[in-house]
Amino acid sequence: MASLWRRLRAAIFRTRLDRDLDDEVRFHIEMEARRNRERGLPEEEARRQALVSFGGVERFKEESRDTRGIGALETLTRDLRGGARALRRTPGTTVITVLTIGLVIGAASTIFSSVRTVLLRPLPVPGIDRLAVVRDDLPGLGLREAEVSPAEVLDLRARRDLFEAFSGITVSPMNLTGEADPRRIMVGRSMGDFFETFGVQPYLGRLFDARASEPGRPRVAVLGNAFWRTQLGGDASILGRTIQLDGIGFEVIGVLPPGFRYPRNVQVWVPFVVTEQWLARRGSLFMLAVGRRLSTVSPEQLSAQLALEADRWHQAYEYPERFQHRLAVHSFTEFDAGQLRPILLALLGAVGLLLLLASANVASLQLLRATGRTRELAVRAALGAGRRALVRALLVESSVLAGLGAVLGLGLAFLATGYVAGAPLPDFPALADVQLDAGVVAAGLMTTLLTAVAFSVAPALRAARIDAAVALRQGAGSGLSIRRHRFLRSSIVIQVAVSMILLLGSALTVRSLRRLLDVDLGFAPGQVLSFGVALPAATYPTGENRSVFFTGLQERLEAVPGIQRVGLASYVPFAHGSGDSSPFDLPGVPERTGEPQRHANLHIVGGEYFRTMGIPLLKGRTFSSEDRADGERHVVIDETLARTWFREIDPIGQEITQGGPPSRIIGVVGSVRLDFSQEPKATVYYPYSQTPWVSTMLLTLNTTLPAEQLVTLARQAVADLDPNIPVYDLEPLRDQVTAATGPRRFATALLGVFAGTALLLTLLGLHGVVSYSVQERRREIGVRMALGAQAGDVLNHVVGGGMILVGLGVLAGLALFAGAARVLGSLLYGVSPLDPVIILGGAAVLVLATALACYVPARRAAGVDPATVLRTD
């Protein structure tokens, strides 16, 4: 402790102690000189001998100082300054290394943080690994992993031997009124132990439990924290007040804590009232079932037990055989990550590869730097720097480098995660909670430090061992021979291999995306704007009320100049919902063996829907005023249905029954895709005039007016009919379609950036190594040329050497890529991972680029003047 104090004091009072030491030394020398004079030596000689016998004054002073212990701090400062100077002397490599480290750390941190958040910790919920989502699987109906029905939720909840809490929730948009502006919000209607399942405690007031779902209970509501703060002013007096949802009053009893929001788009939670009608219906409906598994039950046991439960249901409730009903169970995090999982994992793989490449690159750069300074190090050693001092200086220098890179990387990661969290990716709400993970950051820092430092210590040690005299004699090119240096060679091969993999991956995803965007959707989103209007049951109780409203709205909109056509629909592909589907019957067409289950989507349309959407009419006619409410029931089918079940039979005039009275088919229209990943599904279209009970309809408009103007017009038209009805989701259809490709585009762009960075780094690394090799073998080249070798020969020799390594790298990359091909296949659309054009193209690009990188320094080698080289150095 005392010594520490002394060191501190020494550090602070450095100057004074130095002066003291000076005085002491001077005194000693004077005394020695005086004694020499007494012995009879003349004045000058006396003094000279005194100095000589004292030895190297400066060196002694330093040694004293070292012993005194100021050493550490001062040495560090000196090393830092020396390191900074050395880095400044080679600005090119310094900047490149810092950028490399920075970019890679930034990318890695962002991706790892995203993965961690989305795949491991999507919600701040205790014991999240015990949460399980249960789905209905009905392959016989063409329904995979579908929502369950309320009755099924109740049955599952009754299994207290499996779940300590079980619940179901369904989300619907509702009109919030009673506030300044009628607003459309998302309401989660839950049953069972919803809040207990997630372990949520109220922030204000209280939460409701399973009993609130019983019929006749008071209607209560719980508000989300963000919603309460932003839309209701964060006023605590909201408790006890009543809000109106679709015209029905709900008393606000509580507010949720800021961390919890599930499902992520919900703003208000209310109990779902389980009435008689819901107890009878089974098979898929609309409930998202989430439960908390008992800690004594393992996931495998749960699966097995649920299979047995499903069997019990089949017998007790007479599930039809053809449904092939099963219960599927998933972990909550897996379910939540959904489609994002494979994309994130692929990006994780890509960033891992990039890290590998960057490490190899930085390592070889450091190696080259260190060996290029053999001369400098030899001189320093000759001047008296100890081995430890040299190593220390180099360590400090590379730490500075690594530190700068790490700072840059962290800055980039911070920006990137901010962007990811803020970017609108509605399909993957989990990303909204992405935060820079402290653990990830620490890991990134450690990795950088280790890499940059470890790869400069080895060459430093080697350099320090070199015999100074030998090093100085041999000149600049001593210490390393590329030919014999396995590490440099393998680092090149690694870098080329990684670049190959990333290039191919990037090219494939770009192609896949292009294919995706080119796919024929079956409709023309270009000129279509859509918006929705929801009529609350309270004020529009009958089909007639609603029909009057929508017909009136249609007429008003059609009258507006600038709006060419107006259509009506129960859902709009890509924009809103996907509609119901149900089995159908064709009395006039006997079932053929091997034909798929007769199951189709239902779509209720009116006005000029088909024309607004650009869906072609293939046969017969579409709906018109001929299809009256009291007349014969007519439907229009799509081409998929006609092709699959009617085949050669003409569908026009045939009858079809789909969960109601039989209807006559009057026309066939083109098929439509509801999203990118699935093929068009068979659809039956019903005229709105004959099915007016639907209360939520979407208006599709063909218009040249901009969206902002249209919002006002639409609101006005609706308000003219009823000022309490809000207009929601007014958007050009084209934007919705593009947004659906959002995540893929994001991933493709990112992969492209990775590939580009990888290629750039590899080229720079290769350039550096070849340049060094040329430099090192300058004498050899000079000798060869003096003996008659042509410039071209030298060129070939140098480039050839480099390209052999490149060739190895390309082959290695291809082999690894082929190995991973199957995994990639699932992520790609319409493109096979082993597409020969892409593979050959990618390899060609890489080979050409690397050849160029080798050529430039080789050119310089060829320009060597043998006479000059052999003379100097």
Add this chain to the structure above:
Amino acid sequence: MGKNVDLLQGTLDLLILKTLTLGAMHGWGISQHIQQVSREALRVGQGSLYPALHRLEGRGWIVAEWGVTRNNRRARYYRLTPAGRRQVEQEISAWDEFAGAVRLVLQST
């Protein structure tokens, strides 16, 4: 000029400490004392003296302060601390043991 014997570090420390038992002295004085008392056999290089002094200071066995010589010169005087005094005695007995053992071995035929 006496032989320039390279003194082991520990031995030099012992010699310095012993010299200081006689009283406070500056660096020059210590080296002269050792030289004279050993009859010029031990000549302490200044390069070893001052580091040794600083080392001993670091161990807390001696302390230094500025003083004035007989000729009114400013010089740094070193003196023993109580801990240093104890150290001297320990080291002297250790040295005697060591020297005795060496002599026994050398005398055996």
